Amino acid sequence: MSGSVSPLAPKSFATVPALRGVRMATASAGIKYKNRTDVLMMVFDKPASVAGVFTRSKCPSAPVDFCRANLSHGTARAVVVNSGNANAFTGKKGREATALTAKSASAAVGCGENEVYLASTGVIGEPLDATKFSGVLDAMAKDATGDFWFEAAKAIMTTDTYPKVATRTAEIGGVSVTINGIAKGAGMIAPDMATMLSFVVTDADIAPAALQALLSEGVGPTFNAVTVDSDTSTSDTLLMFATGAAAADGQARVETAGDARLASFRTALNELLKDLALQVVRDGEGARKMVAVTVAGAESDVAAKRIALSIANSPLVKTAVAGEDANWGRVVMAVGKSGEMADRDRLAIWFGGIRVAVDGERDPAYSEAATSAAMKEEDIDIKVDIGLGNGTATVWTCDLTKEYVAINGDYRS
Amino acid sequence: MSGSVSPLAPKSFATVPALRGVRMATASAGIKYKNRTDVLMMVFDKPASVAGVFTRSKCPSAPVDFCRANLSHGTARAVVVNSGNANAFTGKKGREATALTAKSASAAVGCGENEVYLASTGVIGEPLDATKFSGVLDAMAKDATGDFWFEAAKAIMTTDTYPKVATRTAEIGGVSVTINGIAKGAGMIAPDMATMLSFVVTDADIAPAALQALLSEGVGPTFNAVTVDSDTSTSDTLLMFATGAAAADGQARVETAGDARLASFRTALNELLKDLALQVVRDGEGARKMVAVTVAGAESDVAAKRIALSIANSPLVKTAVAGEDANWGRVVMAVGKSGEMADRDRLAIWFGGIRVAVDGERDPAYSEAATSAAMKEEDIDIKVDIGLGNGTATVWTCDLTKEYVAINGDYRS
Numbered sequence: 001m002s003g004s005v006s007p008l009a010p011k012s013f014a015t016v017p018a019l020r021g022v023r024m025a026t027a028s029a030g031i032k033y034k035n036r037t038d039v040l041m042m043v044f045d046k047p048a049s050v051a052g053v054f055t056r057s058k059c060p061s062a063p064v065d066f067c068r069a070n071l072s073h074g075t076a077r078a079v080v081v082n083s084g085n086a087n088a089f090t091g092k093k094g095r096e097a098t099a100l101t102a103k104s105a106s107a108a109v110g111c112g113e114n115e116v117y118l119a120s121t122g123v124i125g126e127p128l129d130a131t132k133f134s135g136v137l138d139a140m141a142k143d144a145t146g147d148f149w150f151e152a153a154k155a156i157m158t159t160d161t162y163p164k165v166a167t168r169t170a171e172i173g174g175v176s177v178t179i180n181g182i183a184k185g186a187g188m189i190a191p192d193m194a195t196m197l198s199f200v201v202t203d204a205d206i207a208p209a210a211l212q213a214l215l216s217e218g219v220g221p222t223f224n225a226v227t228v229d230s231d232t233s234t235s236d237t238l239l240m241f242a243t244g245a246a247a248a249d250g251q252a253r254v255e256t257a258g259d260a261r262l263a264s265f266r267t268a269l270n271e272l273l274k275d276l277a278l279q280v281v282r283d284g285e286g287a288r289k290m291v292a293v294t295v296a297g298a299e300s301d302v303a304a305k306r307i308a309l310s311i312a313n314s315p316l317v318k319t320a321v322a323g324e325d326a327n328w329g330r331v332v333m334a335v336g337k338s339g340e341m342a343d344r345d346r347l348a349i350w351f352g353g354i355r356v357a358v359d360g361e362r363d364p365a366y367s368e369a370a371t372s373a374a375m376k377e378e379d380i381d382i383k384v385d386i387g388l389g390n391g392t393a394t395v396w397t398c399d400l401t402k403e404y405v406a407i408n409g410d411y412r413s
Numbered sequence: 414m415s416g417s418v419s420p421l422a423p424k425s426f427a428t429v430p431a432l433r434g435v436r437m438a439t440a441s442a443g444i445k446y447k448n449r450t451d452v453l454m455m456v457f458d459k460p461a462s463v464a465g466v467f468t469r470s471k472c473p474s475a476p477v478d479f480c481r482a483n484l485s486h487g488t489a490r491a492v493v494v495n496s497g498n499a500n501a502f503t504g505k506k507g508r509e510a511t512a513l514t515a516k517s518a519s520a521a522v523g524c525g526e527n528e529v530y531l532a533s534t535g536v537i538g539e540p541l542d543a544t545k546f547s548g549v550l551d552a553m554a555k556d557a558t559g560d561f562w563f564e565a566a567k568a569i570m571t572t573d574t575y576p577k578v579a580t581r582t583a584e585i586g587g588v589s590v591t592i593n594g595i596a597k598g599a600g601m602i603a604p605d606m607a608t609m610l611s612f613v614v615t616d617a618d619i620a621p622a623a624l625q626a627l628l629s630e631g632v633g634p635t636f637n638a639v640t641v642d643s644d645t646s647t648s649d650t651l652l653m654f655a656t657g658a659a660a661a662d663g664q665a666r667v668e669t670a671g672d673a674r675l676a677s678f679r680t681a682l683n684e685l686l687k688d689l690a691l692q693v694v695r696d697g698e699g700a701r702k703m704v705a706v707t708v709a710g711a712e713s714d715v716a717a718k719r720i721a722l723s724i725a726n727s728p729l730v731k732t733a734v735a736g737e738d739a740n741w742g743r744v745v746m747a748v749g750k751s752g753e754m755a756d757r758d759r760l761a762i763w764f765g766g767i768r769v770a771v772d773g774e775r776d777p778a779y780s781e782a783a784t785s786a787a788m789k790e791e792d793i794d795i796k797v798d799i800g801l802g803n804g805t806a807t808v809w810t811c812d813l814t815k816e817y818v819a820i821n822g823d824y825r826s
Binding site: 060126231330335338360 | 505727760
């Protein structure tokens with residue numbers, strides 16, 4: 001964990017209520033860190049529907065492989081997450097570690113190993129000694145409690161400077177349901193570092209296939225629209241669980257994502273995913289400014305997102321934002337390199353709501369003073385109108401600072 | 414230009430001889446810089462064959478558009494290059510500036526405007542006042558001299574900390590020919606900053622189509638295999654000219670790139686292109702280390718290059734090198750995110766010739782001391798064996814340092 005909290009951290013944290021059907025416990029297993037918790041266990045006393053999305057890495061971690069294999073089973077009884085070691089690029093030893101953890105968790109909870117979900121974050125390539133925490137899962141399963149979301153979020157932190165929690169309510173067929181979530185960042189990846197993990201739980205009664213559809217659709221404009229440094233972790237994992245406890249209040253089970261009763265739930269879920277995703281960006285390594293990049297007028301939404309990511313991942317755009325420089329020449333560069341259709345002479349670019357370029361040149365009304373003032377803000381909006389079609393997309397990123405280089409490049413002794 | 418010379422600069426510069434058929438002059442037009450030359454003119458007294466490769470940006474600069482349009486004509490009489498302003502994203506004014514420059518150059522040299530080639534590097538989005546230098550082209554054409562390569566290289570510098578020159582000799586059908594080249598970097602792009610420009614001239618007599626084929630084939634493993642920051646300039650331009658002066662020594666004109674007499678020339682050209690490309694990397698903004706990334710065992714050469722670029726462009730790999738940290742976990746991450754086929758359990762990774770990971774885990778013989786020592790070198794070789802096929806590729810990059818962020822992000826006052 002970093003010494004100081006990100007200047008972009010939320011001014012206050014959401015109070016996340018207990019949610020029927022899930023209990024949590026944390027422990028300090030000393031995997032890597034001292035004097036802090038580094039293991040989280042979530043227990044579902046009745047089988048919960050489960051859905052998941054994972055890293056697109058071709059070299060995923062052992063826990064990612066493990067979760068993917070279990071997902072077809074559709075229900076979950078336990079989740080075990082550790083920080084400090086990613087159990088990635090650990091070969092046979094990595095599979096042995098997930099097997100041992102799953103076995104211990106299934107014994108502790110009294111469920112099948114195919115109802116266990118695992119995630120690990122931390123160093124890549126170091127064997128994970130799962131015996132360090134497998135022995136404490138029995139006690140954790142017994143002690144687990146519902147009102148523990150903030151502590152849960154703390155146990156999974158790596159270079160995060162603050163825990164990430166969110167909660168929303170919705171209704172399904174007139175029955176009130178809750179969605180809670182936690183997440184961690186803080187670079188997109190790595191050894192001694194970060195990875196994106198998030199766990200979302202609702203007490204709604206939703207079948208696995210519908211839950212998966214909701215989640216897969218929800219991540220597009222949220223978790224899949226944020227980038228800190230364009231690097232992709234071997235371990236990124238977003239799992240969602242539905243305990244079904246709201247059935248006791250008369251919520252009839254939702255079987256398909258097309259069910260009209262999901263309108264409120266879908267909105268609440270997407271808001272919660274966006275909330276967590278933006279909290280991850282606001283804790284990006286070395287971040288001093290939050291940047292929203294909106295592209296309009298592209299040939300399609302897919303093209304707009306590709307252009308927006310090209311801008312958001314450009315080191316030159318990100319260093320310009322760090323320097324409070326409304327350097328729209330670099331935005332033009334990033335549009336050009338995206339590979340998507342663009343016509344220089346139709347481009348318009350805004351920084352902080354101020355149009356700085358239009359029709360292929362600097363805006364005649366450009367004011368250096370007004371633009372400089374806008375760039376001093378903590379939140380910077382960059383907008384580009386491609387002028388060719390109706391495709392739009394927004395992605396979020398942070399600036400690239402010397403602190404990012406220091407965090408990721410300071411000499412090992 | 415930066416205040417201090419890159420620590421990776423060549424210890425000495427090549428002495429580049431005059432080359433028959435081309436004369437050069439430089440001038441100080443005060444486009445942006447004070448007390449230095451910022452315009453280069455090259456004059457071919459007889460029409461030279463010309464070939465070119467350009468940025469893939471969808472928002473290319475006005476000079477790139479201009480050169481592309483002229484290239485089908487096949488011969489060149491004049492080249493005008495300015496530094497300090499890229500004439501990119503300048504709309505109609507940009508086209509007016511290229512038209513004025515071409516008109517002035519054609520008048521000065523006595524050639525068609527379709528025999529003129531232009532390149533500009535510097536700020537994006539500022540109108541280029543071509544009247545600043547169009548008036549001096551007459552005098553430059555008259556004064557141009559052959560023994561002027563080093564001065565030519567200096568006039569086109571932007572954030573470069575040293576001029577980039579190279580020379581090679583070859584033979585075609587028993588006749589000795591020379592190839593000279595200059596280049597500039599030093600980020601891949603930008604406003605107040607860099608772009609990659611290079612100009613190569615030979616006295617060989619080679620037809621335009623053959624020259625284009627040689628150049629297009631030569632850039633793959635050279636200029637197209639280097640990256641400083643993954644950003645793509647609006648203005649990247651590599652032009653090659655063949656003056657044909659060697660015909661006077663009896664060199665029979667080469668009409669096709671398949672001509673067997675080109676063997677020596679092709680080798681020399683490719684070496685020269687690699688020499689210049691690596692000089693650009695060694696002057697990458699903020700660079701303290703030169704990194705060669707070699708990928709072997711990929712499914713194809715194309716796949717190998719994509720993986721190598723994924724590693725070379727990863728901010729986390731580049732910051733690790735800056736920190737002298739043989740962080741192979743980040744290399745695994747970059748392999749995984751490339752999108753190409755990879756099997757974690759077959760990967761092997763070397764830093765500085767030392768194998769650090771094999772068969773999906775840390776090498777059992779891994780020595781922290783030996784690896785740390787290797788990482789202190791100025792030139793770092795990273796090698797990855799994917800273990801799946803025969804595809805290989807090498808790309809070159811530099812580390813990502815706080816100085817890069819400072820150069821590109823320091824506050825505008």
